[in-house]
Amino acid sequence: MTFLGMPTAPRGVGQLRQEAPFPVAAARALDDSQLRRNLGHATSTIRAKRAAAVAEVPDWQELRAAGAAIKDEVLAHLDRYLLQLEEQVTARGGTVHWAGDANEANRIVTGLIRATGQRHVVKVKSMATQEIGLNEALAAAGIEATETDLAELIVQLGHDRPSHILVPAIHRNRNQIRDIFLREMPDAPAQLSDEPAALTAAARAHLRRKFLTAQVAISGANFAIAETGTLAVVESEGNGRMCLTLPRTLITVMGIEKILPAWRDLEVFLQLLPRSSTAERMNPYTSMWAGAVEGQDFHLVLLDNGRTATLADPRGRAALRCIRCSACLNVCPVYERTGGHAYGSVYPGPIGAVLSPQLTGVADNPDLPFASTLCGACYDVCPVAIDIPAMLVHLRSRVVDDKLAHHHGPTPEAAAMRTLAWTMSDSRRWAWALRAGHAGRLLGRRYGRIRHLPGPLAAWTSSRDLPRPPRQTFRDWWKGSRGERSRAGGEHGDTA
């Protein structure tokens, strides 16, 4: 479904959609005890570190409020800021391209690489290029793309998929990574140990030659300053600097929401992002450049791919504030147990559950808004204050509306809700229904919980248990034990 007629990210390209329903994919992940150990270890480590890094900043909430407000300003006047960015980048010798969707972006990038005559490119970790399936499109055009971020390299060599925004190989432990390197890296030392330092050194040696000889690099961008045309890439390993600096041609693919209005705005985001993502005071390396610098050719590809559809929903558009820090993944009780692959999209976890269905339209990711307990931890840590729980509830209603629009006759949920409304609108009907609920006690006799509801209600219990109804309803208990006293005490009856 499109929202208000806006085109969403197209099917058949990129990686934004569920392949299996979330409950099925999650159940598969939960069966993998190694995966759960890897994730539990990693997320608990980063959670503690982030909390310490944030606690050190006395004005964190003020920075957070400013971050949200700056992003809202960008979204409200996105047309103006994009045009300003285009003007600045062009004035400084860069070339700006506009890509309505993944296919167009892939075509543009492929064409730019072909024009250089190169068959090999190096890549900086970039969510946007993962989202549009750029590597696959390049492979189809006979161009080999090498991922240079360590985790992305592990994923690429393992013929695997990323499972975390910041640490895409978080689902792998050191043993598994050593095995992948020994199998896929021809120049890996035969007696390679599983020490992270040894594995890192092997990756350095493997990539060094490619860095020093690459003629074309592809990157994403963390920020683009409309006022000055300055682009910023935030990283740790130096692979970003290698790609951004050494090759003669640089192609940056950037979602249109990555803009900041003014140079000054970086003073907010360069505090919010490092502490929220890697839990550091500052990440090791940040590169900034405006247009074509130091003799390079520079191309900037501005990507929509469902972002304008997201922007069109007043209650969903704040998802575009996201700066991809991944703090919400690390605190999410669902993500911690299922990992990223269960979400299907390159954007997993809480932010993925609100972003992916908006980019694709809710019909293509109908389970994701339900893949949450609405506990609110994601909202608390979000550096740009995206109210993810409220947005999830809103998107659940969009999923239901979408099903109604495409379903002949009422869905079981709709029928149940209508019956509930009829029952609750009359106090006698409601009292009767509550007492009738008593019958449910028959179901939970053995375990004290109801594991399987009969008939069409079975869907509810397919992924959760239901508590056995109590002996007495609250209303009956109140009438019996407190009702009289409460009436006698009038309005002063609260002694709790």
Next chain:
Amino acid sequence: MSSREEMLARIRAATADLNGQPEVARRYRPAARGPGTADEALVGLFEERASDYRATVRRSTAGEVARVIADAVAARGAGRIGVPGGFPAEWSALLTDAVLDDPPLDVAALDGLDGVVTTCAVAIAETGTIVLDTGPGQGSRAFTLVPDYHLAVVRTGQIVAAVPDAVAALDPARPLTWISGPSATSDIELSRVEGVHGPRTLDIVIVTD
């Protein structure tokens, strides 16, 4: 209609309900202590925070810089050291195998160096960061990237308090590299490994102005 026009039209339609966006409230700590204001406490904070990243930090008076640099380079066992154009000659005077990067060396030549010495544009105390803007004494971006060892000289007058002070002091039109410690990764089980693709060793020399 071109993709450009189409995207702009979609954005305008999508945001038609929004008008009169409130002014951004900046209630966070503003830029307050720019270049030239650092006292001993701020210099000490920079020293501590840069050391937290396992950069090795040394202090020097103006007259001893050449000696401190030569000792630091020797302690790393580095021989061939690249010296960029505009780097004060008196600071590199005691380097025994200095290679002048003027005109700029190509990547293969940079790969043959053991390390480089540079100045910087600004340094941030709170985050232990140095920022290079390819100005005099700093070399190109590749110059401080390809060799495995980087020694940066920071004058106390270049140390600012926090990120907003640095943003205010920098020129957004120049290529900028913000450096906080040596390259690092936490990609394997989130355990931090220092030294990946950029220089694996970072030394900082703070010179009292």
